[in-house]
Amino acid sequence: MNAKRREWGVSELGPDGLAQDGTSQKLAHEWATDLVAAHESELTRDLSVALFNEDPAGTMCKENDCDDEYDYIAASIIADPQGSGSFKTSLKAALEQSFGADILVDPRINDESIDIGERKRIANVDQAAELADKLINRVATHYIKLFEKKSE
Secondary structure (H helix, E strand, O other), rough: HHHHHHHHOOOOOOOOEEEEEOOHHHHHHHHHHHHHHHHHHHHHHHHHHHHHHHHHOOOOOOOOOOOOOOOHHHHHHHHHHOOOOOOHHHHHHHHHHHOOOOOOOOOOHHHHOOOOOHHHHHHHOHHHHHHHHHHHHHHHHHHHHHHHHHHH
């Protein structure tokens, strides 16, 4: 294992079997960045399609056949995958920049006809995390289907 690590230019594992510095993490980041760059257009397209199908801003893009509605947002997220630290944070920032700070706030939290306990529960739901999970699942499912077709 350490021979391969030396070949890659990262430090050897310590006696405890753990990396001793950040060189392997730095290398993994470089590989991920290169991988994203190599497939940026496909990832952007696929994320845009997932956003289009989910329509988190409620723009009715599907009903109006506006299939490029989320192209800019998808491109901004894919262009800098490490910029915000996570996909969820990047997604949230891009949506808020394009559609306003309340885009991921459930409007029911202001509905006084709903029990206060339910409104508190709604307010505590992390809309960005739920949307990020849905989008990741949509894109992953898309790639799984493509892989299965190629395997047949």
